Amino acid sequence: xxxxxxxxxxSGFCSWVRESDSLFAYxxxxxVHTIGMGVVVGIAACIDLRILGFAxxxxxxxMEKFSPVLWVGFWMNAFTGVILTxxxxxxxxxxxxxxxxxxxxxxxxxxxxxxxxxxxxxPLVDKAPPSSKAKLLAVLSLIFWTGAxxxxxxxxxxxxxxxxx
Amino acid sequence: xxxxxxxxxxNHFPTIGFAxxxxxxxxxxxxxxxxxxxxxxxxxxxxxxxxxxxxxSGSDAHEALKDTPGVSAxxxxxxxxxxxxxxxxxxxxxxxxxxxxxxxxxxxxxxxWNLAVVLVLSVVTFVLMARASTIGGEIRHPEIQSSAEAAxxxxxxxxxxxxxxxxxxQSNSYVWPTCETVHFIGLSMLFAVVMTVDxxxxxIGKNFLSFAALYQLLPLGMLGFALNxxxxxxxxxxxxxxxxxxxxxLKMILVVAGAFNVLYFMLLDEPWTxxxxxxxxxxxxxxxxxxxxxxxxxxxxxHMLPFLGNSF
Numbered sequence: 001x002x003x004x005x006x007x008x009x010x011s012g013f014c015s016w017v018r019e020s021d022s023l024f025a026y027x028x029x030x031x032v033h034t035i036g037m038g039v040v041v042g043i044a045a046c047i048d049l050r051i052l053g054f055a056x057x058x059x060x061x062x063m064e065k066f067s068p069v070l071w072v073g074f075w076m077n078a079f080t081g082v083i084l085t086x087x088x089x090x091x092x093x094x095x096x097x098x099x100x101x102x103x104x105x106x107x108x109x110x111x112x113x114x115x116x117x118x119x120x121x122x123p124l125v126d127k128a129p130p131s132s133k134a135k136l137l138a139v140l141s142l143i144f145w146t147g148a149x150x151x152x153x154x155x156x157x158x159x160x161x162x163x164x165x
Numbered sequence: 166x167x168x169x170x171x172x173x174x175x176n177h178f179p180t181i182g183f184a185x186x187x188x189x190x191x192x193x194x195x196x197x198x199x200x201x202x203x204x205x206x207x208x209x210x211x212x213x214x215x216x217x218x219x220x221x222s223g224s225d226a227h228e229a230l231k232d233t234p235g236v237s238a239x240x241x242x243x244x245x246x247x248x249x250x251x252x253x254x255x256x257x258x259x260x261x262x263x264x265x266x267x268x269x270x271x272x273x274x275x276x277x278w279n280l281a282v283v284l285v286l287s288v289v290t291f292v293l294m295a296r297a298s299t300i301g302g303e304i305r306h307p308e309i310q311s312s313a314e315a316a317x318x319x320x321x322x323x324x325x326x327x328x329x330x331x332x333x334x335q336s337n338s339y340v341w342p343t344c345e346t347v348h349f350i351g352l353s354m355l356f357a358v359v360m361t362v363d364x365x366x367x368x369i370g371k372n373f374l375s376f377a378a379l380y381q382l383l384p385l386g387m388l389g390f391a392l393n394x395x396x397x398x399x400x401x402x403x404x405x406x407x408x409x410x411x412x413x414x415l416k417m418i419l420v421v422a423g424a425f426n427v428l429y430f431m432l433l434d435e436p437w438t439x440x441x442x443x444x445x446x447x448x449x450x451x452x453x454x455x456x457x458x459x460x461x462x463x464x465x466x467x468h469m470l471p472f473l474g475n476s477f
Contacts, residue, residue, distance in 0.1 A: 027472040034468055035461060037349070038356030046357045046382065055381035059441075062373030066361060069369065149353065150346050157342040 005089040014087040026087070033080040037152070039073030041145045044112060051119060051130045051138035060130075064120045074109075091161025098159075101151035108144035111137055168225030168409070175219040179255060180298045182212030183291045190287065194280070202280065203269065206262040207428065209287060213259020214424035217394070218417045220252045224405035225414070236304060237318035244300040246325025249402060251293035258286040260391055266431050267383060327402050334403035341403075344396040351396065352464065354389025358382050359460045362430070366445040366453035376430075376439040383430070390423075412474040416466035423459045426452060 008014060017025050043066045050058050085092050092098050119125060119134045130138075156162055186208035193201030223245065230236050265279040303310050303318075310318065322328065334340045362379045365371060401408050429452045430436050439445050445453070 021472075023472075027469060031465065031468050034349075034352075035464060038353050038464065039360055041353035042355075042357035042360045045353060046361050046385075049385065054385070055378065057375070057378035057381055059373045059378065062365075062370040062378075063361075065370030065373065066364070069360065069364065145353075146350060149349050153346040153349050154342055156345075 002090065005093060008086050009089045014089075017083060018087045029080050029083050033077055033084060036073040036077035036080065037149065040070055040077060041149065043067075043070040043073070044108070044141060044145055047115065048138040048141045051115070051134050053129075059126045060119060061126050064116075067116075070112075088161050092155070095155065095159035095161060097151050097155055101148055101155065104144050104148035104151060108141060108148055111141045111144060115141065167229055168222065169229040171414075172219070172222040172226035175215065175222055176298065176301065178212060179216045179219055179251070180291075180294050182208060182215070183255070183287065183294055186212060187287050187291055190284065194284065203266070206266050206283065207432070209262035209283065210259050210266065210428075211424060213255050213262070214421045216252060216255050216259075218414070218421055220248060220398075221401060221408060221417050222414065223248060224401070225409045228406070228409050230304075235307075239320050239322045240300065240304045240314075240318045242322035242325060242328060243317075244297065244304060245327045247293070247297040247300050249325070249327045251290060251297040252398070254286060254290040254293050256394060258283060258290045260387070261286060263387055263431075264384070267387075270380065270431075330399070330402050331404075334399075340399070344399050348393055348396040348400075351389040351392030355386050355393065355460060357389070358386030359456055362386075363453035363456045366436070366439070366449050368444070371444065372442050375441045375443075376436045376445075380430070383427070386427075407470075410474055412466050412470060416463055419459050419463045419466065423456070423463065426456050426459055 017029060020026070022028070046058075046066070047060075047063050049055065050060060050063055085098075115134065115137050118137060119130060122131075122134075186205045189201050189208065190205035192198070193205055227241055227245075230241070231238070261279060261283050265276060265283055268276045268279060299309075303314060307315065317323075362382060365374050365379055366376075429449075435446055436449050439449065
């Protein structure tokens with residue numbers, strides 16, 4: 001397994017991304033990953049806060065129209081995330097924090113889908129206040145995204161492959 | 166023109182801007198002129214934004230001056246400490262001024278309380294800023310130093326709030342990663358507003374969202390910005406030598422541009438004509454598109470500091 005990861009990590013493409021000074025290499029891939037994070041978490045947080053009663057005039061039916069933008073951000077990050085993992089495959093995959101981040105993202109996406117069925121698909125969307133189940137989902141979503149950002153940011157500071165090690 | 170020149174160009178805005186704003190504010194309060202009050206709130210907010218650029222240009226000026234004969238390290242350190250205290254108060258004043266401007270569009274009893282807070286903060290800020298400016302002026306003007314100050318200028322730098330924070334960050338390894346994490350959370354909050362408000366102006370979800378509804382979201386973006394200003398200045402004060410040069414300064418210029426940009430949505434009546442199903446006017450679309458460019462630009466400059474700049 002380790003040989004396989006090492007093989008990926010030392011492939012021509014991965015070495016180029018890791019070591020080139022080009023703006024399309026490491027710095028650019030990480031930039032896209034950060035912008036994507038802002039888009040995904042930003043839109044998700046708006047939906048969550050609206051469900052919790054912030055900005056009450058904002059119609060949830062309108063917020064749903066931002067879902068495609070959120071998913072563009074998500075796939076941007078899935079794509080750049082795979083590259084960022086591949087170029088440091090041996091160290092990132094040995095870092096427990098990496099799996100914590102993936103779990104948070106997985107939970108956040110499941111929660112997002114549940115918000116879709118329970119809030120956007122509810123027959124009384126924008127006519128009745130969100131249910132307490134919807135509010136619970138919104139709180140969970142905020143917690144999971146905050147967890148994803150925190151564990152993602154800390155990948156640079158803790159465990160194998162971080163600045164300290 | 167060099168870095169020290171930029172600091173000299175910018176360093177009159179904070180004190181003079183606040184003197185003008187405070188004068189108008191007091192006249193507006195006594196004369197019960199809502200227009201004057203509003204004008205002074207705008208001046209406080211924009212002066213606070215420009216002061217961000219002023220404050221960070223001080224590090225460049227320090228780099229440019231540090232080996233100059235006759236320039237006292239103790240004086241520069243004292244100026245840095247005084248400027249940081251004044252800067253903090255000014256940003257808090259700018260924040261509350263923005264909140265007051267935001268409340269103007271809403272029926273709220275909070276507005277008058279907020280004005281009282283702004284009045285107290287602006288007086289304190291003006292005094293602190295005048296103090297910081299005076300110490301800053303003395304760095305290159307020995308003729309305005311008192312004899313006690315002249316004697317102190319040869320001594321070792323005394324500890325200040327800035328130097329104490331630097332020491333704290335150096336000896337506590339948790340601080341930097343924590344601030345980085347909060348910086349990214351603030352970024353997401355700011356992007357939440359940039360993405361929804363500005364993309365709606367450009368047409369996404371327009372059948373369901375009026376501008377009046379989107380306006381309620383703006384404080385979320387301001388709160389995100391505030392988190393990032395707090396954590397950003399924590400980075401800056403801890404390691405000012407990292408944040409010299411054009412890329413970081415461009416980031417600060419873009420932040421100032423972002424402050425002007427948001428005022429379009431706060432002060433002008435034009436965006437308020439945008440109801441559900443309405444296409445936004447062309448000016449609103451232009452301002453919305455430029456907001457996206459500005460804030461992605463801020464992110465770009467910050468992100469590229471380790472790669473294109475001289476940080477880390």
